[in-house]
Amino acid sequence: xxxxxxxxxxxxxxxxxxxxxxxxxxxxxxxxxxxxxxxxxxxxxxxxxxxxxxxxxxxxxxxxxxxxxxxxxxxxxxxxxxxxxxxxxxxxxxxxxxxxxxxxxxxxxxxxxxxxxxxxxxxxxxxxxxxxxxxxxxxxxxxxxxxxxxxxxxxxxxxxxxxxxxxxxxxxxxxxxxxxxxxxxxxxxxxxxxxxxxxxxxxxxxxxxxxxxxxxxxxxxxxxxxxxxxxxxxxxxxxxxxxxxxxxxxxxxxxxxxxxxxxxxxxxxxxxxxxxxxxxxxxxxxxxxxxxxxxxxxxxxxxxxxxxx
Numbered sequence: 597x598x599x600x601x602x603x604x605x606x607x608x609x610x611x612x613x614x615x616x617x618x619x620x621x622x623x624x625x626x627x628x629x630x631x632x633x634x635x636x637x638x639x640x641x642x643x644x645x646x647x648x649x650x651x652x653x654x655x656x657x658x659x660x661x662x663x664x665x666x667x668x669x670x671x672x673x674x675x676x677x678x679x680x681x682x683x684x685x686x687x688x689x690x691x692x693x694x695x696x697x698x699x700x701x702x703x704x705x706x707x708x709x710x711x712x713x714x715x716x717x718x719x720x721x722x723x724x725x726x727x728x729x730x731x732x733x734x735x736x737x738x739x740x741x742x743x744x745x746x747x748x749x750x751x752x753x754x755x756x757x758x759x760x761x762x763x764x765x766x767x768x769x770x771x772x773x774x775x776x777x778x779x780x781x782x783x784x785x786x787x788x789x790x791x792x793x794x795x796x797x798x799x800x801x802x803x804x805x806x807x808x809x810x811x812x813x814x815x816x817x818x819x820x821x822x823x824x825x826x827x828x829x830x831x832x833x834x835x836x837x838x839x840x841x842x843x844x845x846x847x848x849x850x851x852x853x854x855x856x857x858x859x860x861x862x863x864x865x866x867x868x869x870x871x872x873x874x875x876x877x878x879x880x881x882x883x884x885x886x887x888x889x890x891x892x893x894x895x896x897x898x899x900x901x902x903x904x905x
Contacts, residue, residue, distance in 0.1 A: 609734075609736050609813065609815060610687060610712070610736065612813050613687050613688065613734055613813045614687055614688050614689075616813050617665065617686065617687070617688035617690065617691050617813075618688050618689065618690035618691070619690075620691075621666065621688065621690030621691045621693070621694045622690070622694065623860070624665060624666050624691070624694070625666050625668070625694075625698075626860055627852065627855070627856050628668075628852065629852070629855075629868070629871075629872070630666065630668045632671055632672060632675065632698065632702055635872070636668065636672050637672045637675050637676050638676075639672075640668070640669055640672035640673050640676065640729075641672070641673060641676040641678075643758045643759070643840060643897075643899060644673055644676075644678065644727070644756055644758065646838050646840070646899065647756050647757075647758055647836075647837075647838050647899035647900065647901045648754070648756060648901055649836060649901075653678065655677050655678065655679065655680060656678065656679050656680070656724035656725045657679070657680050657681060657724055658679065658680070658681050658682075658683070658722070658723050658724050658725070659673070659674070659678065659679035659681070659682050659683070659723060659724065659725040659726070659727060660682070660683045660684075660685065660718070660722075660723045660725070660726045660727070660748065661682065661683070661684045661685065661726075661727050661728060661729075662685055662713050662716075662726060662727075662728040662731055662741075662745060663685070663686055663687070663713060663728050663729075663730075663731025663732070663734065663735075664684035664685060664686050664691070664692075664695055664728070664729075664731075665686060665688075665691045665694075665695065665729075665731075666691060666694045666695050666698055667684050667694070667695030667696075667698045667699055667706070668729060669727055669728070669729035669758070669759075670682050670684055670706075670727055671684075671695070671698055671699055671702060671704060671706065673727060674704050674706070675702065675704070678725070679724070679725060680705065681705045681706075682699065682704065682705065682706045682707075683706070683707050683708070683709060683723075684696070684699070684706060684707075684708050684709070685708070685709045685710070685711040685713070685716070686708075686710065686711070687710065687711070687712055687713075688710075689710045692708040692709065692710050693708070695708055696708040713731070713735055713741045713744060713745070714735065714736070714737055714740045714741055714744060715744070716744045716745075716747070716748055718748045719748070720747055720748065721747075721748070721749065721750045721751065721753075722748050722750070723748055723749055723750065723753060724749075724750055724753050725749075725753060725754055725755070725756070726745050726748065726749055726753070726754075726755040726756075727755070727756045727757070727758075728745075728755075728756075728757045728758070729757075729758050729759040730758075730759035730760065730761075731757075732757055732760050732816070732818070733760055733761055733814055733815060733816045733817065733818070734813050734814065734815060735815070735816075736815060738816060738826060739826060739829065739830060742826060742827055742829075742830035742832070743830045743831065745830075746830050746831050746832055746902075746904050749904040750904070751904055751905065752903060752904065753903070753904050754901060754902070754903050754904075755832070755901060755902055755903075755904075756899070756900075756901045757899065757900050757901070758897070758899040759897050759899070760817075760818050760823065760897065760898050760899070760900070761814075761817050761818065761896060761897065761898075762817055762818060762819060762820070762839065762893055762894070762895060762896060762897070762898050763817040763818070763819055763893070764893055764894050765817075765841070765842075765845060765894065765895055765896030765897065766814075766817045766896070768845070768846065768896075769845050769846075769849040769896055772846060772849045772850050772853075773849045773850065773852075773853045775850075776849075776850040776853040776854050776857075777853050777856075777857060780853070780854055780857035780858070781857065818898050819893050819898075820837040820839060820892050820893060820898045820900075821837075823837060823898060823900050824836070824837050824900060827900055827902045828902075831904070831905070832902030832903060832904065833902065833903050833904075833905050834901075834902055834903045835900065835901070835902040836900070836901055836902075837892075837898055837899060837900045838898070838899045839887070839892045839893070839895035839897060839898050839899070840879070840882065840883070840895060840896070840897040840898075840899070841879060841882055841895055841896040841897045842882045842886050842890060842894065842895050842896065843878040843881060843882055843886070844875050844878040844879040844881075844882050844896075845895075845896035845897070846878075847874060847875055847878050848875050851871050851875070855871075882895070
């Protein structure tokens with residue numbers, strides 16, 4: 597990656613998205629602890645069902661994931677029985693290639709398409725279901741993207757968008773993440789830190805430069821009520837929102853940032869088990885207890901669903 601191309605991306609959010617996500621494609625699953633086993637199948641289906649409202653969801657023939665990255669959301673949902681066939685789109689060719697590879701490795705009927713959600717290359721009413729996870733905040737024109745999503749749905753088809761940052765949740769998560777990255781970089785340069793554990797200063801500097809593009813690719817945060825209103829403006833009906841992660845986000849963001857600052861595999865299985873189990877317990881606390889007493893807009897993630905009339 598040349599410095600000139602990175603610098604050019606500061607003036608072009610879509611180019612920044614391509615650069616940032618092409619850069620992350622081969623390591624994205626590791627960075628975010630993504631898997632395609634029961635752990636992530638259950639997680640993806642849980643947030644999908646929570647967004648839909650807990651009603652039984654019958655398997656559909658065709659589903660599209662928008663901004664699908666490596667395919668985490670749709671591939672795990674397909675394994676849970678949500679759809680028979682899947683198409684994964686992303687503006688990053690690197691991400692699409694990785695998603696198709698992941699889908700083929702799982703034996704799923706999946707195709708990929710490099711596409712801009714503001715100008716989707718699909719016919720009206722082509723899909724039974726459109727899903728997305730943590731992509732909408734990257735899109736320059738959210739209203740146009742939502743109209744395109746509804747356009748390509750069949751009448752009566754549903755969209756389910758999960759994992760979008762709320763304004764208040766994002767404020768806290770970013771500060772925790774930045775503080776962790778600052779500390780990890782300085783610890784890595786201390787005398788006596790094993791070379792097998794810490795990334796080199798050059799790797800950390802390059803990562804810092806490319807990760808700084810997050811300031812461009814992360815364009816929006818969403819208050820639940822305003823996100824629902826945007827979906828209704830785009831033509832959706834039966835719109836509802838749900839929020840997830842409070843203490844789980846306060847724990848998870850520093851952990852993921854710390855893991856990105858060390859060499860892959862350096863922390864071992866013991867650390868991975870501790871991080872996952874702790875996040876799991878905090879997530880349960882958020883869902884079972886804190887969701888009853890804490891305002892929805894304080895939680896980190898918001899999901900939204902709606903139907904094309």
